[in-house]
Amino acid sequence: xxxxxxxxxxxxxxxxxxxxxxxxxxxxxxxxxxxxxxxxxxxxxxxxxxxxxxxxxxxxxxxxxxxxxxxxxxxxxxxxxxxxxxxxxxxxxxxxxxxxxxxxxxxxxxxxxxxxxxxxxxxxxxxxxxxxxxxxxxxxxxxxxxxxxxxxxxxxxxxxxxxxxxxxxxxxxxxxxxxxxxxxxxxxxxxxxxxxxxxxxxxxxxxxxxxxxxxxxxxxxxxxxxxxxxxxxxxxxxxxxxxxxxxxxxxxxxxxxxxxxxxxxxxxx
Amino acid sequence: xxxxxxxxxxxxxxxxxxxxxxxxxxxxxxxxxxxxxxxxxxxxxxxxxxxxxxxxxxxxxxxxxxxxxxxxxxxxxxxxxxxxxxxxxxxxxxxxxxxxxxxxxxxxxxxxxxxxxxxxxxxxxxxxxxxxxxxxxxxxxxxxxxxxxxxxxxxxxxxxxxxxxxxxxxxxxxxxxxxxxxxxxxxxxxxxxxxxxxxxxxxxxxxxxxxxxxxxxxxxxxxxxxxxxxxxxxxxxxxxxxxxxxxxxxxxxxxxxxxxxxxxxxxxxxxxxxxxxxxxxxxxxxxxxxxxxxxxxxxx
Numbered sequence: 001x002x003x004x005x006x007x008x009x010x011x012x013x014x015x016x017x018x019x020x021x022x023x024x025x026x027x028x029x030x031x032x033x034x035x036x037x038x039x040x041x042x043x044x045x046x047x048x049x050x051x052x053x054x055x056x057x058x059x060x061x062x063x064x065x066x067x068x069x070x071x072x073x074x075x076x077x078x079x080x081x082x083x084x085x086x087x088x089x090x091x092x093x094x095x096x097x098x099x100x101x102x103x104x105x106x107x108x109x110x111x112x113x114x115x116x117x118x119x120x121x122x123x124x125x126x127x128x129x130x131x132x133x134x135x136x137x138x139x140x141x142x143x144x145x146x147x148x149x150x151x152x153x154x155x156x157x158x159x160x161x162x163x164x165x166x167x168x169x170x171x172x173x174x175x176x177x178x179x180x181x182x183x184x185x186x187x188x189x190x191x192x193x194x195x196x197x198x199x200x201x202x203x204x205x206x207x208x209x210x211x212x213x214x215x216x217x218x219x220x221x222x223x224x225x226x227x228x229x230x231x232x233x234x235x236x237x238x239x240x241x242x243x244x245x246x247x248x249x250x251x252x253x254x255x256x257x258x259x260x261x262x263x264x265x266x267x268x269x
Numbered sequence: 270x271x272x273x274x275x276x277x278x279x280x281x282x283x284x285x286x287x288x289x290x291x292x293x294x295x296x297x298x299x300x301x302x303x304x305x306x307x308x309x310x311x312x313x314x315x316x317x318x319x320x321x322x323x324x325x326x327x328x329x330x331x332x333x334x335x336x337x338x339x340x341x342x343x344x345x346x347x348x349x350x351x352x353x354x355x356x357x358x359x360x361x362x363x364x365x366x367x368x369x370x371x372x373x374x375x376x377x378x379x380x381x382x383x384x385x386x387x388x389x390x391x392x393x394x395x396x397x398x399x400x401x402x403x404x405x406x407x408x409x410x411x412x413x414x415x416x417x418x419x420x421x422x423x424x425x426x427x428x429x430x431x432x433x434x435x436x437x438x439x440x441x442x443x444x445x446x447x448x449x450x451x452x453x454x455x456x457x458x459x460x461x462x463x464x465x466x467x468x469x470x471x472x473x474x475x476x477x478x479x480x481x482x483x484x485x486x487x488x489x490x491x492x493x494x495x496x497x498x499x500x501x502x503x504x505x506x507x508x509x510x511x512x513x514x515x516x517x518x519x520x521x522x523x524x525x526x527x528x529x530x531x532x533x534x535x536x537x538x539x540x541x542x543x544x545x546x547x548x549x550x551x552x553x554x555x556x557x558x559x560x561x562x563x564x565x566x567x568x569x
Contacts, residue, residue, distance in 0.1 A: 003365065006361045006364060006365050007365060007367075009357070009358070009361060010358065010361050010362065010365065010372055011372075013358060013376070013438075014372055014375045014376070016435070017375050017376050017378065017379055017435070017438070017439075018375055018378075020379075020390055020391065020394055020435075021378065021379075021390075023394065023401050024390055027401075035399075036399050038404065039399055039400065039401035039404050040401050040404055040405055040408070077286075080282075081282035081283040081286050082283050084278075084279035084280070084282070084283070085279060085280050085282070085283035085284070087279060088276050088279045088280055089280075092276065094273075094276060100280070100284075104283070104287065107287060107291055107292070109554060109557075110291065110292075110295055110550075111492075111496055111549075111550060111553070112291055112294075112295070113496065113498075114295065114298055114526075114546035114547075114549060114550055115291070115294030115295040115297065115298050115546075116294075116530060117298065117301070117530055117539055117542060117543065118293070118294035118295075118297035118298050118301065119290065119294045121309065122289075122290075122293070122294060122297075137286070137290050138290050138291075140286060140290075141286045141287050141289070141290030141291045142290075142291055144283050144286060144287040144291070145287070148283065173272075173275050174275075177279070198381055198383075199383075201383070202382070202383025202384070202385065202386070202499075204383075204384070204385045204498075204499045204502070205498060205499070205527075209531065220383070220385045220386075220499075223385060223386070223389060224385075224503075227389055227503075234393060234399065237389070237393060238393070241386055241389060241390050244382075244383075244386050245382045245386055248381045248382055248383075249378060249381070249382075251381075252374070252377070252378065252381050253374070256370075256374060259377070259381075260373075260443055260447075
């Protein structure tokens with residue numbers, strides 16, 4: 001009896017969690033007149049017209065391309081600069097190391113949004129307002145604390161013997177870092193990549209402020225524009241939401257473990 | 270020496286990127302908050318002028334205090350759902366392993382899709398005229414319950430909180446799940462041997478051991494609530510008082526910060542919004558640090 005109620009709660013909430021997303025997908029596949037007449041109906045045929053509308057008329061193709069460029073670029077730059085720093089901070093002892101670690105990790109608690117105006121004028125002074133590259137730089141910088149936190153902990157956990165053996169074989173510092181240790185922290189890199197990808201893909205605040213030209217909009221700002229222009233075409237609105245959602249759901253299904261690890265980083269101790 | 274130079278080269282890219290695009294802007298915002306601005310030109314030292322200005326400049330003086338309380342209610346509402354229903358779901362998932370991975374995935378998907386998409390999705394679902402929710406109520410013969418959920422000042426904030434709780438429930442489920450998996454089974458066993466029932470074991474053994482996790486969920490929910498912006502923006506618009514809107518009933522601090530900086534700040538927008546940024550940070554950080562300290566002292 002108790003088990004029955006337990007299962008009932010779990011599955012009932014699964015319905016609550018999924019129903020809005022199911023309605024979103026179903027309505028995106030129905031003609032707009034049907035959606036407005038009965039928002040809870042099922043598709044009679046597989047009507048992809050709304051996706052065509054969103055993709056071409058509402059330039060979702062451009063938004064998706066911009067989002068991919070900005071997100072991938074920012075995560076790549078973030079990992080590229082954080083890896084060597086995390087290696088040094090995780091594996092070498094030197095004066096000032098503690099201060100540096102504290103300096104980087106302090107960023108975990110700093111809400112970068114509150115610096116939006118100085119960021120705006122800083123990017124303006126180097127000609128990077130209304131630029132996807134400017135967004136990449138800000139996003140990458142805001143990811144450095146988390147990346148260094150995860151990566152340096154992982155580097156620290158690797159056995160010292162690996163380095164010593166490589167050094168005896170005559171490997172230099174860079175070789176040890178790039179060829180010996182970095183391949184071993186791949187799981188941590190995967191955690192960083194997946195976990196940084198999600199908030200950057202979803203971020204709305206920075207592109208809202210920093211981007212001006214529709215051609216450069218990422219998906220979230222594009223979505224805002226779209227909801228203003230296509231107010232009455234609900235089927236297309238739902239299709240636009242599906243387009244913004246699908247990459248994340250796919251990523252999640254491919255990388256559940258990394259997401260769970262990132263979310264629970266530092267827990268369970 | 271060579272070693273030191275190499276080390277520097279390894280550290281420098283991360284240091285420069287982080288310092289220029291994160292630390293410097295935040296320190297600038299701190300400095301800017303003490304000056305009076307006219308557009309982008311600095312006019313003179315203001316001392317605490319911008320901080321007092323937040324409470325005396327129209328329309329901010331009318332909006333800031335309600336927005337503060339909305340944010341507090343938003344935090345409390347979300348937190349209560351996460352630490353009760355979220356905890357219940359996490360416990361049930363541990364006790365009923367069938368389909369655990371599938372269910373955990375389902376609960377986490379809304380969290381992943383982000384505040385803006387969630388907000389726009391629910392703005393359609395809750396729409397008064399064509400929305401599926403009201404349509405469903407009518408179809409079920411409960412048409413009298415149908416209302417403009419997001420436009421009615423009485424329901425707007427509770428509905429925004431529920432949507433937020435819906436989006437974030439996967440987070441406490443994962444966190445509590447990880448914590449429950451890390452609990453030593455011996456304690457529960459010992460209590461069972463001593464004759465404790467399931468309810469007693471949960472409240473006397475499991476729950477006290479989970480206090481640190483409840484603290485973490487609470488603190489992270491607090492920080493998230495202080496920064497809430499996208500969800501309210503997409504559900505209610507930047508103004509929250511459009512013709513169909515609830516007349517500011519859902520204004521939260523994150524939204525006020527955006528409006529001061531980019532819409533309503535007047536000529537001293539930089540000074541006022543920087544002062545608000547500093548206050549928000551000090552308050553959020555201060556509460557988080559004190560709460561964290563309390564939790565640590567209670568549990569060690």
